[in-house]
Every structure is written in structure tokens, then in C-alpha cells.
Amino acid sequence: MGSEPPAEEWEQTFGADLLPHLVPAGRPGTARQPLDVTLLPVGAHAALAGGIGRHGLEDLLVLPGAAQAYGRMRRRCLYTPLRVLGVGDRAVALWVQAPPVPGIRASVPFSEIAAIAWEANGTRKQLLITGRTSRLPVRYDAASDIVMDALIRRLRRRAAGDPAPVPAGYPVAGSRRPAFDPEILKLDPDDEIAIVGQYGRLGRRTCLLAVTPLELVIMRSSRLAHPRDRVAETLYVPRRAIEGASIQSGSLLLRSAGQELRIPLRSRRTAAAASAWLEQVLSDHDRSGAGS
Numbered sequence: 001m002g003s004e005p006p007a008e009e010w011e012q013t014f015g016a017d018l019l020p021h022l023v024p025a026g027r028p029g030t031a032r033q034p035l036d037v038t039l040l041p042v043g044a045h046a047a048l049a050g051g052i053g054r055h056g057l058e059d060l061l062v063l064p065g066a067a068q069a070y071g072r073m074r075r076r077c078l079y080t081p082l083r084v085l086g087v088g089d090r091a092v093a094l095w096v097q098a099p100p101v102p103g104i105r106a107s108v109p110f111s112e113i114a115a116i117a118w119e120a121n122g123t124r125k126q127l128l129i130t131g132r133t134s135r136l137p138v139r140y141d142a143a144s145d146i147v148m149d150a151l152i153r154r155l156r157r158r159a160a161g162d163p164a165p166v167p168a169g170y171p172v173a174g175s176r177r178p179a180f181d182p183e184i185l186k187l188d189p190d191d192e193i194a195i196v197g198q199y200g201r202l203g204r205r206t207c208l209l210a211v212t213p214l215e216l217v218i219m220r221s222s223r224l225a226h227p228r229d230r231v232a233e234t235l236y237v238p239r240r241a242i243e244g245a246s247i248q249s250g251s252l253l254l255r256s257a258g259q260e261l262r263i264p265l266r267s268r269r270t271a272a273a274a275s276a277w278l279e280q281v282l283s284d285h286d287r288s289g290a291g292s
Helices: 016-022 044-052 142-160 268-281 284-290
Strands: 012-015 060-063 066-070 076-080 083-087 091-096 103-109 113-121 124-131 135-141 194-198 206-211 215-223 230-238 242-248 251-256 259-264
Touching: 012 016, 016 076, 044 083, 044 091, 044 103, 060 142, 066 135, 083 142, 091 135, 103 124, 103 135, 113 142, 113 259, 124 142, 124 259, 135 142, 142 230, 194 268, 206 268, 230 251, 230 259, 242 268, 251 268
Parallel strands: none
Antiparallel strands: 012 076, 060 083, 066 076, 083 091, 091 103, 113 124, 113 230, 124 135, 194 206, 206 215, 215 230, 242 251, 251 259
């Protein structure tokens, strides 16, 4: 948790001393929804439309090129070129304006999504969609939160499939008020939520596991050395994709859409609760949905 995501093949690294010469100074650019497809980079809309299926303008986001400090010593910078993220009725895809030829560099069909991971390290954020045979990473800055959050929610809903029963006996909140709004986990307003774990207060580690009718959600956070630094990550796993699960040494071992996911839970109580949920989560409904 909190490790530097590896550079992608369309990204470039260079010495930090060159940053002022290669990238104009100023605040990071924000992602935007195009007002018209004609305002997209040349070739982007045609490529995405052929890959993601039916979509609207609200399903497209233009992410500007950006550079950030990279590596342990922060002596190098990573440049990410302009990208267009599209979510259609069949798949999610990323078009990248990078040599040798701009085009779709990553695409994951909804039926093959194993997990949707979101991570924040200060103002730097990353969305990583893991599929059965491919992965789609998106770096962005906190300035793009509003439009990115809305698109991620639509992505989760389209990947989720049909609802299934929620394990009984685990209230949303216990004797203490949780440090987050449980409503953020819901994809439908009437969703029930079974939830357990260490909510934590500001500055403390949090490890929380929840089951909704559509997803298994794991939320983790911790503080780094600097008091203003906080690493947080959330993993959304479509329940229809879950094929098997077990607990080993405090970690959740999850098989989802053909992928093996190992998720450290830190808390023995959370691990024990997760183990008790497995038979309920992997009900006949879920097992039949995993192959759909």
C-alpha cells in the first residue's frame, strides 16, 4: 500500500531538473467532459466508439498531459500524455495520445472485470481496472475528483451485474460513528450493506470490508511520515466475478474473473468476519453469476 505505481509503456521519465523546461509551471490540469465529440483529439472518438459500444458525452473524460515527481528520491519526473477515458455499454477503454501512433492502449470488457482499484497518495490518485487478460491504469490529480468520481461510479454500476443477498448480522455502524459515509458504497439508494472492520479516526489506520448486493468492497488507509500525507485505497470487486475466496495469515485470497487477488486486511477481527461471510457471499447466485 502506498508504493509507486510502475510507469506505463506510454509514459516517459526524465530528470527533475528538466521539468521547468519541458512542462509549463502551474496547477495540474483537470479532467473534463467534452462538450462535443468534435472537440476530442483527432481519431479518439472513432477508436473509442468501436471499442466501448454505446455511450454519451458524460461517459467520456479528457485527461490532460501531466508530469509528477517519480521514484524514491523524487529526482526524476514521469510524464503522462493526454488521454481519453471512455465507458460504454460493453467495455471501458483508454485512448492515449502517445507515439508511435495515438490510439487505444488498454481496454477491459465489463464481463471480464476482476476488480476496480482506487488509490490516493496525497493529491495524486490512480484508478486501476484489472480484467481477465488486461489492465487499464489511469493517473490523475485530486483536482479532477468530481468528474472522475462520477465516471468511476458509472463504471462500477455497469460492471456489477445482478444483485445478490447481503450477509445478515452485520450492521452498517456499531456503537461508534464511522469515519465515512456508508452511502458512498451504495450503487442503488436502497442497497443494504454488511460491514465490519476498524473504521479508525483521523490519523489512524483503517481497514474495512463491506458487502453490498452488487460488490465486495475493501477500504484501507494509513498515514505516512508527514502529517499531511495520507494513503487510502478502495477495492471494488463485482460479486458476479467472484469465483472463490479464503483467508490465509490475515489476508483475503480472492479469485475473481480468473485473477488471483491477495488483500492484506491487517485486522484479525476483519479477517475472521470475512471468513464467516465467504459461504454467504459465494452463494449459488454468485457462483452462477461468475461465469456470466
